[in-house]
Amino acid sequence: MDFLQPQHLMISIEKEGPEKRVKQSFPLRFGRYSEIRTKDFEFCFNLNGEIKSIRGLKPDWPHPAEQFKRTMGNDWVYYTVGDKSGHEGVVSWMGEYYLPCLPYPSNPVWEIRYFSNPVIMNAFAEWSQLFANLYMANSQGMYPHARGLIERILANDDRVLYERSQELNRIIGARVSVLPPDTRHADYDVIPLIISDGCLYHCKFCCVKSDQKFQKRSKENIQEQITALKHYFGADLVNYHALFLGNHDALAAGEDFICFAAEEAYNAFGFRQRMDQRPFLYLFGSVGSFLRSEPALFEKLNRLPFYTYINIGFESMDPDTLSLIGKPVTSGQVKEAFEKMMEINATFDRMEITGNFIAGDNLSPGHDNSLALLLKHAGAKRKSKGAIYLSPLKDSPKKRELLPRFYTIKEESRLPVFVYLIQRL
16 A cells, blocks of 8 residues: 655555566566655665665666665665676676675676765665654654554664674674575575585685684574574565575585475475475585585485575686695596586486686686586586586686686586676675
8 A cells, every 4th residue: 555645755565576586677576575765766675674775766867777785784785787788788697687786895797886976875865864754754643554664664773784684693603705606596685594614625715715614503503593583584584585504515514404404494484385486495515515415415405395506616627726726626526526517407306506617817728728618518408507607706807808708608608607796695
């Protein structure tokens, strides 16, 4: 129900978008949410009254599909459509119709300095003004039909939103410093559940992993997280359709822990199939943990009520590059893991293994050549499965110049190839 207010506010207490996530080139809201519009901006809120997105409505806004989105980590991410459309635009190298512009250092191949555009940055001033207007309206008893929504919004000011992000980190015992690239299918909206800490490797090039040795969490800790997360997400839990089992090598936790956590979370969070779309399950794996995983694990994962994505850090097929980045695996092990990925993707219907390879200016010439050859001759039985992500090294000085090399590899590859943007929760 909409109410047109004297201050030109149009308040939609609860709107409902499609349940199933689909790829689209325009801002389509999924699930249940609330919306307030002024003549210049659109503000969307989740069911807890937390601000989720801001989009400009005036003609000087860069593009109707561009917007700010606030993450559960309290980062404001600007979604741009880029400056090209068609085959060579954002969708051809991100797999999505938008590019998230992150407010923290990362590895973007295409940097858009949205923060220097006063039209875009004015969105935050308008959000502050709206908050003040809602505070005044509530104190005067205005808009009684929308009072519950207004009170929820006012209970979530900037200080509370920051504290909520810190509370999430305390619940799971860590900050999720990087999400699997496949979480783009859920627009990075995932419930994090940490089943292990640390990593089997501590590669020199990696900028997101901790120095901790790999260690599994206890099942008691996993259950405690689930209970606390259910309370944390509250009413907005119904809008989530994806689970991330963290942290950096959850695959190494083994069949028992992975399946225990997935099944417990599925029941506690009320996940269900939406139309023909199963909820998503995401986790990272290393070359070592992947090669050690028995067929029984993948068979059991395939029987879970999820569609599972496991992202493996291959990084390179070139021995010199593996030595340069300090990754303690051989090119033979990488090749074996790659072939295992292909086999699993051809065998199981409800699971997909994807892989990461690095990209950069100062790597051995053999890196690009060996990667191109590997992908060119990949015996893909299902071309739509098993995406390969090229991750620009964070300190690479000419990321934009990597795009022509990316397109060369992509055009000859028998597998889908995209760019991996390192994004935290």
